[in-house]
Amino acid sequence: MDEKIILKSLKSGSREALALLWQEQSGHVLNLSFKMLKDRDQAEDILMDVFVQVPTAIQKFRGESALSTWLYRLTVNACLMKLRKEKRHDELEKEHLDSIVEEALGSKEAEADVDAELLTMGLNALPAETRSMLWLKDAEDLDIKDLTEIYHMPSGTIKARLSRARHFVRDFLTRKQKNA
Amino acid sequence: MHDSIDFSKVERIAPRADSWDKVCKRLDIAEKAKVLRFRIYSAIPLAASFALVAFSLLLSSVDAIETSAISTQQVASAQQESSTELYSWYGELGESESDELETLDNSQTLTYLLKEDKK
Numbered sequence: 001m002d003e004k005i006i007l008k009s010l011k012s013g014s015r016e017a018l019a020l021l022w023q024e025q026s027g028h029v030l031n032l033s034f035k036m037l038k039d040r041d042q043a044e045d046i047l048m049d050v051f052v053q054v055p056t057a058i059q060k061f062r063g064e065s066a067l068s069t070w071l072y073r074l075t076v077n078a079c080l081m082k083l084r085k086e087k088r089h090d091e092l093e094k095e096h097l098d099s100i101v102e103e104a105l106g107s108k109e110a111e112a113d114v115d116a117e118l119l120t121m122g123l124n125a126l127p128a129e130t131r132s133m134l135w136l137k138d139a140e141d142l143d144i145k146d147l148t149e150i151y152h153m154p155s156g157t158i159k160a161r162l163s164r165a166r167h168f169v170r171d172f173l174t175r176k177q178k179n180a
Numbered sequence: 181m182h183d184s185i186d187f188s189k190v191e192r193i194a195p196r197a198d199s200w201d202k203v204c205k206r207l208d209i210a211e212k213a214k215v216l217r218f219r220i221y222s223a224i225p226l227a228a229s230f231a232l233v234a235f236s237l238l239l240s241s242v243d244a245i246e247t248s249a250i251s252t253q254q255v256a257s258a259q260q261e262s263s264t265e266l267y268s269w270y271g272e273l274g275e276s277e278s279d280e281l282e283t284l285d286n287s288q289t290l291t292y293l294l295k296e297d298k299k
Contacts, residue, residue, distance in 0.1 A: 048202055
């Protein structure tokens with residue numbers, strides 16, 4: 001169904017439209033929240049919270065971005081609020097990556113033969129917001145414009161954080177492979 | 181993008197089977213609460229107008245009570261005045277040619293006669 005029609009139906013309170021949105025987006029929303037919170041139950045809670053607030057929040061949505069982008073923004077905000085509420089400051093440390101020096105960064109080849117578990121560990125070592133950013137960009141294939149809307153950050157900042165995050169993950173994988 | 185990390189091997193999870201039902205239940209509860217809230221809010225002006233009517237009725241009945249209280253006071257004062265007059269007449273009895281019995285009301289005369297009879 002056309003996204004405009006879904007949006008119109010959602011604004012009029014259609015449960016069918018919400019069910020359709022659930023079918024298309026619930027998996028993406030769940031995986032994003034799971035990547036941010038690293039907890040299956042909490043991720044499910046966030047998924048349900050997001051969809052429960054959709055009928056109310058959609059009234060303020062002007063349709064300037066894709067519905068999926070808007071849902072990701074709701075999800076990221078809900079996860080960050082949960083992390084703040086639980087005082088998981090280590091997950092929120094935004095400047096954590098700035099301490100990484102370029103010389104210590106790993107190579108792109110490091111991930112070529114790496115298993116999924118190690119890659120998840122590398123991803124999980126990042127702060128939550130950067131982790132979600134990298135996930136949305138590289139796993140969900142969102143573009144920089146979408147990310148600027150989700151995180152309310154300039155594209156330059158997004159690009160810089162993505163670059164540092166990738167270097168960090170690759171460096172993590174290199175070190176783990178060397179130690180193995 | 182060349183620089184991207186390949187996350188295709190990373191396992192993706194799917195929502196639990198009952199998650200959508202839970203969402204629907206929560207939405208139903210929220211809608212019911214919304215209807216209830218609307219009913220409560222619409223009942224407030226109705227209750228306020230009932231209270232206003234009741235209050236004005238109460239005020240008018242209080243006015244009536246006050247009016248009856250005033251008339252009771254007036255009666256008491258009138259009785260007091262008549263008894264003063266009676267005592268005055270009784271004190272002056274025999275001091276003039278006429279006992280001015282005709283100037284007293286019939287009731288006052290009767291009261292006087294009853295008192296005399298008791299003596």
